[in-house]
Every structure is written in C-alpha cells, then in structure tokens.
Amino acid sequence: MHRYRNHTCGDLRESHIGQTARLSGWVHRVRDHGGVLFIDLRDHYGLTQVVADPDSPAFKEAEKLHSEWVIRVDGKVRKRPEGTENKELPTGMVEVFVSEIEVLGPAAELPMPVFGDQEYPEDIRLKYRFLDLRRERLHNNIIKRGQIIDSIRRRMKDGGFFEFQTPILTASSPEGARDYLVPSRIHPGKFYALPQAPQQFKQLIMMSGFDRYFQIAACFRDEDARADRSPGEFYQLDIEMSFVTQQDVFDAVEPVLRGVFEEFGGGMPVTQKFPLIPYADALKLYGTDKPDLRNPIKMQNVTSAFAGSGFKIFAGMIAADPKVEVWAIPAPKGGNRAFCDRMNSWAQGEGQPGLGYIFWREGEESGAGPLAKNIGPERTKQIADQLGLGVGDAVFFVAGKPKDFVKFAGPARTKVGQELDLIAKGKFEFCWIVDFPMFEWNEEDKKVDFSHNPFSMPNMGTEEFLALDAAADQDKLLAINAIQYDIVCNGTELSSGAIRNHRPDVMKKAFAIAGYGEDVLEAKFGGMLRALSLGAPPHGGIAPGIDRIVMLLCGEENLREVVLFPMNQRAEDLLMGAPSDVTPKQLKELHIRLNLPQK
Numbered sequence: 001m002h003r004y005r006n007h008t009c010g011d012l013r014e015s016h017i018g019q020t021a022r023l024s025g026w027v028h029r030v031r032d033h034g035g036v037l038f039i040d041l042r043d044h045y046g047l048t049q050v051v052a053d054p055d056s057p058a059f060k061e062a063e064k065l066h067s068e069w070v071i072r073v074d075g076k077v078r079k080r081p082e083g084t085e086n087k088e089l090p091t092g093m094v095e096v097f098v099s100e101i102e103v104l105g106p107a108a109e110l111p112m113p114v115f116g117d118q119e120y121p122e123d124i125r126l127k128y129r130f131l132d133l134r135r136e137r138l139h140n141n142i143i144k145r146g147q148i149i150d151s152i153r154r155r156m157k158d159g160g161f162f163e164f165q166t167p168i169l170t171a172s173s174p175e176g177a178r179d180y181l182v183p184s185r186i187h188p189g190k191f192y193a194l195p196q197a198p199q200q201f202k203q204l205i206m207m208s209g210f211d212r213y214f215q216i217a218a219c220f221r222d223e224d225a226r227a228d229r230s231p232g233e234f235y236q237l238d239i240e241m242s243f244v245t246q247q248d249v250f251d252a253v254e255p256v257l258r259g260v261f262e263e264f265g266g267g268m269p270v271t272q273k274f275p276l277i278p279y280a281d282a283l284k285l286y287g288t289d290k291p292d293l294r295n296p297i298k299m300q301n302v303t304s305a306f307a308g309s310g311f312k313i314f315a316g317m318i319a320a321d322p323k324v325e326v327w328a329i330p331a332p333k334g335g336n337r338a339f340c341d342r343m344n345s346w347a348q349g350e351g352q353p354g355l356g357y358i359f360w361r362e363g364e365e366s367g368a369g370p371l372a373k374n375i376g377p378e379r380t381k382q383i384a385d386q387l388g389l390g391v392g393d394a395v396f397f398v399a400g401k402p403k404d405f406v407k408f409a410g411p412a413r414t415k416v417g418q419e420l421d422l423i424a425k426g427k428f429e430f431c432w433i434v435d436f437p438m439f440e441w442n443e444e445d446k447k448v449d450f451s452h453n454p455f456s457m458p459n460m461g462t463e464e465f466l467a468l469d470a471a472a473d474q475d476k477l478l479a480i481n482a483i484q485y486d487i488v489c490n491g492t493e494l495s496s497g498a499i500r501n502h503r504p505d506v507m508k509k510a511f512a513i514a515g516y517g518e519d520v521l522e523a524k525f526g527g528m529l530r531a532l533s534l535g536a537p538p539h540g541g542i543a544p545g546i547d548r549i550v551m552l553l554c555g556e557e558n559l560r561e562v563v564l565f566p567m568n569q570r571a572e573d574l575l576m577g578a579p580s581d582v583t584p585k586q587l588k589e590l591h592i593r594l595n596l597p598q599k
Helices: 059-063 122-127 136-158 199-207 246-264 279-286 312-320 337-349 370-387 402-419 462-466 474-478 504-513 518-532 546-553 584-589
Strands: 020-033 036-043 046-052 070-079 094-105 180-183 191-194 212-221 232-242 276-278 325-331 356-361 364-368 394-400 430-434 439-442 447-450 484-489 492-499 539-542
Touching: 020 046, 020 094, 036 059, 036 070, 059 094, 136 212, 136 232, 136 246, 136 546, 199 212, 199 232, 199 518, 199 539, 232 246, 232 492, 232 546, 246 430, 246 484, 246 492, 246 539, 246 546, 276 279, 279 402, 279 430, 312 394, 325 370, 325 402, 337 356, 337 394, 337 402, 356 370, 364 370, 370 394, 394 402, 439 474, 447 474, 462 504, 492 546, 504 518
Parallel strands: 046 094, 276 430
Antiparallel strands: 020 036, 020 070, 036 046, 070 094, 180 191, 212 232, 232 539, 325 394, 356 364, 356 394, 430 484, 439 447, 484 492, 492 539
16 A cells, blocks of 8 residues: 555545545544544545544544644545535545544644635735645635646647747846846846846747747736736736737637636636727726726716706816816616715715716606706706616716826726626626727827837838828827737736837837937847848737636636735735845845945
8 A cells, every 4th residue: 555545535435435545634624523533634636534433543643633734544434324424525425434543744833724714814824825725715726727727728739829938037128117137146237137028039939930929928027016916926828920910819819718718717608709899989988998898887978968058067167178078977776866975975085076966766757966957857868868867777977088087987887887786797708909099198298109008010001100290290190099909808907919010110210209219219129129120020919917817717806816825015925035135145246235225
C-alpha cells in the first residue's frame, strides 16, 4: 500500500464497501456524537467521513485531533447507517471506520477558521492566504480559473493562433501607467521595466511575419487598486492578427469568449451575436462606455420638452447655451413619491443639487411632482409618449452639458435599475463599443489632443487624413473616429483593442495634429517607428482580462477572490512581506543610494 493513500478523499463510493482504504488530508472538523467521533477528512479532491468509536484501536489518537491537522487514516469502508447518508456529497453514502491514525502535520491555533464561509478582515485573509485558499469557495474559484485558462488556450489554438512568450524584462515606455522598474547591476544607473502589456512586442511579432499571436500574458502596472483591477500585476489574453479588419478581430474573439462563458457559466444564457454600440450612442443611452445591458433602461434627450417651459431652471440653461441638453432616465414601476424622494436624496449624497422627477399615478395621468406642475400637462404628455411611460412609472432628469453630467447620469441609471430590481440577473450580456473619437478638444491647453489610444488607425482614407490641416480643419478633426473597440460584459470592461496605426506617415501626422513633434515620437517610440518603416502589415488585436473573465464566471465582485496570492489595496503582499527592505550590500551592487522622504 502507498505510504500516504490509496484513495483520495473524493474517491470512495458504495462499490468500495468492504475494502481497506488509506486516506490522507486535513481534519475539516470533528463532531462528538455521544462518544462516537465523526471526522470530516478533506483533501483537494473532496471530503470523506471517518468514524472512530471507543472500540476502535485509533480512538485515543482520534480524541487528540483538531481542525486542520494533517493526518493519515487506515480503515474499512462501510455503508453509512440508514438516515445518515449525505446525498450532497459524492462520498456521502459511505464512511471509513478507522483502525489507525498517523498525525503527519499538527496545526497550531488557527488565526481564522477554514470550515464555513465566514467573512474575515482582508488583512488576516491575505496574511494567511494559504488558509484562505483551503476554504471551499476560494479553492473552487482557483480550480475554475485554471480550467478557464485551459479552455481559452484550446479555443485559441483551434482558431489558428500560435502561442508566443514575450520578454518580462524590457525597456520603460509611456503606456498610460507607472512602470515597475528593475535596476541593472551590470549597467550602473540604468533600469529595465516590467511590461505594462506586451503591446510593442506583439506588434513587432506581426512585423516579423507571424500571423496570429496569442499569449496568457502577465502585465505589471504601478497603479492604485480597484475592485476590478489588481494592484501590481494582472493577466490578459493578449491577441494580435495581421491583414485584418475590425470585423475579423470580432469574428475571432467572439467564439472564444462565447464558448468559455457557455462552458463555465453554469447554464446562464450568453449573448450569441455581440451587438456593436457606437461610443457616442453608449454615452447617450447608458451614460457610460461600459453599459450593463441587463439593465433595460435607456436614457433619452428631452430638451425640447423643457425649452421655453415654465421650469425656469432648465429653460434658462437651454436658452443661455445651445450645448445644454436635458436627458431623461425612465423608471418603469417607480411611480411613487417615496421612491422619487429616495432617488433625490441619493443624488444629493452624490454631490448633486438634486434629481428632478415626474411620476404618474391613478387619477393624475398628467403627471405628479413639482416639474409636472411647472411644465404643464401638454409637455408632460410629450415626455410620457416619447419614453413610453404611464401610470405607475416615473422619470428623472439631468441637465447641463452632457460631457459634464454624463458621469452622474450613468450611475443614476444604474441606481434606478438596482432599486427597482430591473436588472436581469442570471445571464451574460456582451457588447462591443466602437467608433471611439480619435481626438478631443483640450480645454486646459486650448488645443486638439488624443482622446483615447494614440496608436489606433483613424477611420478615414489615408490620403484624406494626411491632407488635413490642424488649424483649418479643427471641426473635421474632432469628428474623426478611431478604429478602436472595447468589449463589455454585464457592465465590466473586459478589454480595449484597435486596428493599429501601421503607417509611419499617418502616425507622424496624428501626433503632429495633437501637438507632438517628430522628435517626441522618435525619442519615445523610435524602435517601433523604425520597424513600421520597414514593411509593416495592417494589423490589430485586443487583450481581454483573464482575471475579470474569471471573476464574472465565478460570480465574484472582487478580483482578489479569483487570484491565488493577491496584494492588498496598498500593493502589499502581506503573506510574503513584499515590498521589503534590502541590505546595504544589495544596494551597493546595484549602485543605488536611497533618498527616502522625511517622516
């Protein structure tokens, strides 16, 4: 017999009754039922009930056991007594009557329990992450993560993609976040950087003549933590393709994501054909470029209903500035004053002066509330007809310049959907956000600047773009869209991507329009420019976040629940003690002298 086990704790079934089993694992819990000890023994594969009574030669050893001790047991497999079966467990029809126990690893008093799913402070959970990972929910999340990554790899290779590995030690590049720097010992005063993303490398792979690249890539960014972004490092499904249009990228990525979400989504419906929503429409309809389409609420422009109306606040704003608009947030089934007042209080808590509303109730088909009285029944009916609202419904309003109020309008729409339980849980709603603006007006510097990704291809003819004049064609410039796209699922942005600007002349022109000279481009991206000038194919790609995909599929709201050893919000690894001090000798070898801030 094997030194530690001939079965795992998830193996035993009724077919094993009468056999001698040797199991090893952790003591999940011990229950004393009138002198008979029931030990739940757990390993990676499952849980088996082990029984010791005073007649067992191992009874005295069993009395010493505590939670999370690691033990080996030998015993006879037998059927559980009638009425004690546990049909929730694969091993729940049998138990092991123990004849021998060997303690392999006793455990000191636990700083947190493993049994159950109680919430514990984050600092304790992260400091003792190895205990946290023994808990069933977290353990299953990590197993599922590995299965999801295996599935993604298989699907990518089936789609004709080849897996590459790009460097971890590379050069610092300004990609929007702070780099993690690594000092060079043999090149005093110089530093490597950990890659924020393999962006330049994957484009260089396309320029090297390879066609379809992918990688489960580790990325490193020195930025603050968020619920949907891990501090320090994260993983993404990095993809790049040559000789492709935007639609080719969509056609390659959609089957992979749809298949993975169908495979691991627990039977929840998944969008079959991802809709394309222009960026401008996403803001107008949903107040965000990361819309949760499970929420059916769509905002609408109702400026005409308030222009010249008796509601002087909105009417005055509209008359004073043609850029002012009034947007309506419909609230089906929200037609009562208590709910409307609650939303108004919420808005004030968000730093707004309030949230105007109209609601409809029996006997007041012309609408109720201060706004209805101010604008009159005809305009109120105009709003109701436009939005398809009636008795039992309500509508809220935001007014001003859309670029100023949109960051409030989006959360307000979400809040209404949540409060009225309108969000259709139990499905995965995907969409593509497309047609991002290439440029925007920088009010502070009084100039045209890049809006999002400066390395995306402008969505217009090359010759037409090269002929544009930065000063004379300002309105035309601000109307240009980039071939850039995001993929969103249930309100979570999984990735940004783009068809790349592969023409040096177009790239130089784009940077010149935004006020950056060729010297700036050469200094920061000289290597890429040289590569582009020596025969670059049209290419594009995307990089969906692995951690976010797993988070959605595990039904979690925080990435730390699906990452093996995450850092805390301050980018500290409490388990390993990183970041840590280093010795003077190490600093001397790296030619570094510390200049710490004064406490």
